[in-house]
Amino acid sequence: MKAQARIAAALTIGLATLTVSLTPQEAAARNCELMGNLKSVNSNQPITITFVNQSGMYRHIDWIDYQGNPVNYRSLNSGESHVQETYAGHPWLIANGPGDCVDIFIPKKSGTIKLK
Numbered sequence: 001m002k003a004q005a006r007i008a009a010a011l012t013i014g015l016a017t018l019t020v021s022l023t024p025q026e027a028a029a030r031n032c033e034l035m036g037n038l039k040s041v042n043s044n045q046p047i048t049i050t051f052v053n054q055s056g057m058y059r060h061i062d063w064i065d066y067q068g069n070p071v072n073y074r075s076l077n078s079g080e081s082h083v084q085e086t087y088a089g090h091p092w093l094i095a096n097g098p099g100d101c102v103d104i105f106i107p108k109k110s111g112t113i114k115l116k
Contacts, residue, residue, distance in 0.1 A: 032101035039068035043087035064091040
């Protein structure tokens, strides 16, 4: 599969599991198969993301650092929310209780991410 087609398919799959109140251009949902190819980049644009766990399950929220490694920032039980200061272009990993990736997204502006 060509890289563009694989990324388009990943975006479609990622948006199916993550409800984002930001537009796809503002928070590009990524499929977990792209893990290892994503890392944070330097940005001078601070943003605020509110994570709302509507999944009915426990979720980890991990920042993907400058080397591409997940760094646990917060855990949310169902119904909980968390406000996170970050920067535009920094990827965030959503994982389940055992630590398996559920989704990855890269916000471009402030907004709310509703975890389904």
